[in-house]
Amino acid sequence: MLTIKAEQATKDYDVIIVGSGAGGGQMAFTLTLAGIKCLMLEAGRAYDPVAETPMFQRKDQAPLLGTSTPDKQFFGFHDATIDGGWEMEAEPYTQASDKPEEQFWWWRARMLGGRTNHWGRISLRNGPYDFKPKSRDGFGLDWPIDYDEIEAYYTKVEQLIGVYGSNEGLENTPNSPDGVLQPPPKGRAGELLAQKHGKTLGIPIIPIHRAVLTQKLDADRLPAKLFPGNTWAQKIVGDAMRARAACFWATPCGRGCSTGANYQSTTVHLPPALATGNLDIVANAHVREVLLGPDGKASGVLFIDKTTGKDVQVNARAVVLAASSGETVRIMLNSKSTLFPDGIANGSGLVGKYIMDTVGTSLQGQIPALENLPPYNEDGAGGSHFYAPWWLYKEAGKLGFPRGYHIEMGATRGMPGGGNPLPDDLGAGAYGARYKQEARRYYGSFMGFACRGEMIPNDNCFAELDDTVKDKWGVPVLKWHWKWAEHEQRMCDHAEQTFKQLIETMGGTVRTVTTGRNHIDPGGKIIHEVGGAIMGSHRNTSVCNGYNQTWDVKNLFLVDGTPFPSNADKNPTLTIMALAWRAGDYLVDQSKKGLL
Amino acid sequence: MSHHFQEPESLSAIPLIVSEAPRLPRRTVFKWFVAVAATLQLGDALVFGAEPVPGVPPVSATGYGSDPLLNHTYKPGDNWSLTLSRTQRAAAIALADVILPADNLGPAASELRVIDFVDEWVSAPYPAQLLDRDIVLPGLDWLDAEASRRFGRVFAALALEQQRAICDDICFAQRATDAFRSGARFFSRFRSLTAAAYYATPEGWEAIGYVGNQPSLNYEGPPEEVLTRLGVEQTVR
Numbered sequence: 080m081l082t083i084k085a086e087q088a089t090k091d092y093d094v095i096i097v098g099s100g101a102g103g104g105q106m107a108f109t110l111t112l113a114g115i116k117c118l119m120l121e122a123g124r125a126y127d128p129v130a131e132t133p134m135f136q137r138k139d140q141a142p143l144l145g146t147s148t149p150d151k152q153f154f155g156f157h158d159a160t161i162d163g164g165w166e167m168e169a170e171p172y173t174q175a176s177d178k179p180e181e182q183f184w185w186w187r188a189r190m191l192g193g194r195t196n197h198w199g200r201i202s203l204r205n206g207p208y209d210f211k212p213k214s215r216d217g218f219g220l221d222w223p224i225d226y227d228e229i230e231a232y233y234t235k236v237e238q239l240i241g242v243y244g245s246n247e248g249l250e251n252t253p254n255s256p257d258g259v260l261q262p263p264p265k266g267r268a269g270e271l272l273a274q275k276h277g278k279t280l281g282i283p284i285i286p287i288h289r290a291v292l293t294q295k296l297d298a299d300r301l302p303a304k305l306f307p308g309n310t311w312a313q314k315i316v317g318d319a320m321r322a323r324a325a326c327f328w329a330t331p332c333g334r335g336c337s338t339g340a341n342y343q344s345t346t347v348h349l350p351p352a353l354a355t356g357n358l359d360i361v362a363n364a365h366v367r368e369v370l371l372g373p374d375g376k377a378s379g380v381l382f383i384d385k386t387t388g389k390d391v392q393v394n395a396r397a398v399v400l401a402a403s404s405g406e407t408v409r410i411m412l413n414s415k416s417t418l419f420p421d422g423i424a425n426g427s428g429l430v431g432k433y434i435m436d437t438v439g440t441s442l443q444g445q446i447p448a449l450e451n452l453p454p455y456n457e458d459g460a461g462g463s464h465f466y467a468p469w470w471l472y473k474e475a476g477k478l479g480f481p482r483g484y485h486i487e488m489g490a491t492r493g494m495p496g497g498g499n500p501l502p503d504d505l506g507a508g509a510y511g512a513r514y515k516q517e518a519r520r521y522y523g524s525f526m527g528f529a530c531r532g533e534m535i536p537n538d539n540c541f542a543e544l545d546d547t548v549k550d551k552w553g554v555p556v557l558k559w560h561w562k563w564a565e566h567e568q569r570m571c572d573h574a575e576q577t578f579k580q581l582i583e584t585m586g587g588t589v590r591t592v593t594t595g596r597n598h599i600d601p602g603g604k605i606i607h608e609v610g611g612a613i614m615g616s617h618r619n620t621s622v623c624n625g626y627n628q629t630w631d632v633k634n635l636f637l638v639d640g641t642p643f644p645s646n647a648d649k650n651p652t653l654t655i656m657a658l659a660w661r662a663g664d665y666l667v668d669q670s671k672k673g674l675l
Numbered sequence: 676m677s678h679h680f681q682e683p684e685s686l687s688a689i690p691l692i693v694s695e696a697p698r699l700p701r702r703t704v705f706k707w708f709v710a711v712a713a714t715l716q717l718g719d720a721l722v723f724g725a726e727p728v729p730g731v732p733p734v735s736a737t738g739y740g741s742d743p744l745l746n747h748t749y750k751p752g753d754n755w756s757l758t759l760s761r762t763q764r765a766a767a768i769a770l771a772d773v774i775l776p777a778d779n780l781g782p783a784a785s786e787l788r789v790i791d792f793v794d795e796w797v798s799a800p801y802p803a804q805l806l807d808r809d810i811v812l813p814g815l816d817w818l819d820a821e822a823s824r825r826f827g828r829v830f831a832a833l834a835l836e837q838q839r840a841i842c843d844d845i846c847f848a849q850r851a852t853d854a855f856r857s858g859a860r861f862f863s864r865f866r867s868l869t870a871a872a873y874y875a876t877p878e879g880w881e882a883i884g885y886v887g888n889q890p891s892l893n894y895e896g897p898p899e900e901v902l903t904r905l906g907v908e909q910t911v912r
Contacts, residue, residue, distance in 0.1 A: 124742070130746065131745055131746050132745070132746060133745045133746045133747070134746070135888055136745075136746070136747075136748065137875060137876070137877070137888065138875040139792065139872065139875035139876045140748040140749055140750075141749055142739055142743075142749050142753070142754050142795070142799075143795065143796060143799060143801075143804065144792060144796075144871050144872060144875050145875075146803075146871075148738060148739075148799075148801045148803075149738070149801060149802070150738045150739055150740055150741050150743070150801075151741075151743070156743070156745070157745060159745075161741065161742045161743075161745070162741045162742050163741070164741070167741070245911075263911050264894050264896075264911065265894055265895065265896030265897075265909055265911045266896060266897075266909060266910055266911050267896065267897065268897045268901050268902075268905060268907075271897070271902070271905065271907040271908070271909065271910065272905050272907055274907075274910060275906070275907050286911060326894075327890035327891060327892075328890065328891050328893070328894040329887060329888050329889055329890050329891070330888070334745075448904075448905055449905075452884075452897075452901055452904070453884075453898070453900055453901060454884035454885070454886045455886055455897060455898050455901065456886045456887045456889075456891070456894075457886075457887065457897075458887040458888065458894075459894050459896075460894070464911075492884070492885060492886075492887075493885075493887075494880075494885060494887060494888060495874040495875065495879065495880060495883050495885050496871060496872070496874050496875025496876070496879065497871050497875060498867075498871050499866070499867035499870050499871055500870060500874055500883060501870065503847070503848065503849075503863055504849075507847060508846040508847025508850065509846070510773060510774045510842055510846050510866060511773060511774065511775075511776055511839075512776060512778040512780075514774060514775065514866070514870070515775065515778060515780045515781070515882055516780070518870065518874070518882075518883055519780065519882065519883050519884050522883045522884055522885070523884070
């Protein structure tokens with residue numbers, strides 16, 4: 080992907096966008112197609128998914144059979160993430176507590192496109208309840224906007240990126256307008272089996288929504304819907320849509336996609352934004368601070384050019400931060416001035432507060448009905464096809480925890496290798512021909528169920544600057560504070576009981592023996608960090624307004640997860656994009672009116 | 676992957692162990708380790724000791740770094756040198772073929788060069804692999820010593836029945852007698868590693884029944900035969 084050198088970023092830019100993932104990518108797309116000249120700063124290196132994605136590599140073609148190492152953390156060698164993970168030598172962070180359960184794991188992806196290159200593509204709309212949680216049950220915080228105000232943007236994003244799924248009309252699980260979603264892929268054996276048995280337990284297992292093209296985007300029709308009356312924008316967006324192929328039903332999405340069959344910023348947002356001629360991208364630009372002009376407005380950004388180690392200043396009429404919740408908080412807290420001694424736009428003192436992740440726990444079962452099935456191709460869309468949205472809204476008062484979780488499931492005869500297919504207890508000492516028979520028998524018979532639940536923001540989960548520790552470039556790092564509340568613990572207890580019931584109803588046996596209490600995933604492990612500069616309806620109780628615009632500095636916008644005042648069980652990426660598009664339209668409008 | 680389901684690429688391909696919590700002696704140093712522990716089925720370092728094992732030469736190589744070339748085909752030895760001795764290799768090749776012999780499901784482990792992958796694994800400079808190194812290398816040495824004690828020859832030189840006689844004593848940790856407890860832990864880890872490599876190959880895919888990694892125009896879902904056996908209908912039309 081085309082980037083320029085730091086010293087070439089000398090144009091008269093309207094807007095500087097920090098970050099190139101879901102929020103930054105969407106903002107660049109929206110603004111450049113509105114004729115706004117943008118400079119995008121990415122802390123990692125340039126990245127070209129067309130050339131770099133390992134599309135058909137087998138595990139025996141990767142070091143250590145593709146398994147994870149400290150260099151390629153958790154998702155394995157072929158995961159798209161480069162220069163990232165929970166631990167990065169050049170960019171440490173600290174914890175306020177020594178207790179593991181009070182620590183936050185902070186995932187970074189230092190590469191163009193950020194986490195969108197490897198994410199799971201799960202694209203769920205928040206429902207109407209999700210914007211007014213406090214009004215419903217008294218906990219947490221309401222959003223200053225409601226579902227109706229963002230609905231049209233969800234639709235626009237779905238039309239642009241392409242999302243498969245179905246409309247089931249379930250409570251707080253919004254339908255998309257007819258014709259917007261792409262056809263969902265067929266259910267796999269385990270998913271269909273879970274669906275059948277889930278029904279007897281009242282658990283609705285339905286097609287999930289994921290940003291994968293099950294057919295080519297309708298490039299003749301969609302651009303006119305997205306940009307009515309603007310033939311220039313329609314042409315650019317149409318060309319970009321035509322360049323994306325439909326899924327060819329192989330290769331996991333976590334590797335990224337060289338044919339553009341799924342959404343990642345680098346194949347969907349950035350190519351058309353660059354095609355406008357209104358976008359310059361500087362990679363390896365590690366932002367030190369947002370600069371404040373004498374008029375109290377953001378005047379530019381100071382960054383370290385990692386290729387030279389030198390500080391570079393760029394100026395613009397507005398600044399957009401989309402660096403991820405943690406990094407945006409860090410940049411804001413490090414942007415100190417006389418006007419804002421505690422960090423830019425931090426008059427409320429709330430920058431860094433109310434950081435949330437998704438509540439995660441999982442359980443695996445072995446299902447005899449799935450043993451010894453005749454071999455067939457279950458690669459599918461490179462990720463899950465089915466899930467269960469939260470189904471107990473009516474029971475909320477009786478459960479002991481107020482919010483919900485959805486169930487993600489893994490049931491596939493996926494590409495083997497890298498692990499032992501026959502656990503010792505099931506093999507019971509098997510080796511030789513019997514081992515191979517037993518491995519074949521059990522292959523594909525394991526199913527995992529995962530809780531992805533809503534965490535209520537609390538006073539114990541926040542980030543601040545560490546007093547002493549600095550990163551490789553001398554920028555103060557974040558110190559994390561974390562504590563799950565009783566609500567989340569109870570949710571995990573419930574999830575685990577539910578999964579056990581489901582597995583046993585399917586005739587299976589639970590493979591892991593735990594309790595939710597000690598099995599809740601650490602904060603940050605699900606990599607859904609949101610909050611830290613929440614939006615609200617008053618400047619004393621929030622950092623930005625309902626348009627992602629900071630109260631204190633009106634030409635400073637936050638379009639990653641930071642403005643989320645709640646973290647619904649729905650994965651945050653689609654909402655980040657919808658809010659970013661809306662904020663972009665607002666920025667253009669305000670700019671035209673001379674109000675920025 | 677969540678945000679997605681944050682599990683390895685295929686959740687069902689890597690089953691967990693029942694109630695065998697992995698020990699993480701270096702947890703404070705390698706915090707990230709916790710996340711991968713369950714799926715990697717880490718060896719129990721206490722078996723052969725978490726401290727450096729006498730006779731196991733240290734690994735001095737560096738890893739492949741945080742930005743390796745991804746769209747590339749690697750083979751064992753490309754990123755760091757292989758370190759098994761000739762004797763250890765011979766024992767390892769023989770044992771792998773006892774565990775994964777040629778049969779109607781596919782070729783023997785040695786035909787797929789499975790030990791190259793095991794050697795790459797135990798020669799790697801990463802924490803999980805270093806723990807395995809301290810299990811596998813002494814384990815291979817023990818195997819030859821045990822073979823010599825019982826039959827007067829190294830393991831690779833034994834007849835299959837003799838090799839199986841030793842394996843029968845160590846193939847299932849839960850049933851191993853005290854004298855064979857360490858040997859059984861080694862066997863478990865070694866079987867796991869050889870299978871991890873064997874089933875990563877196209878021949879291994881065929882042996883286990885994996886079909887995929889090939890482009891197609893449509894995704895048809897499970898065939899009618901599978902649906903019938905499960906008593907389910909395809910609900911996505």
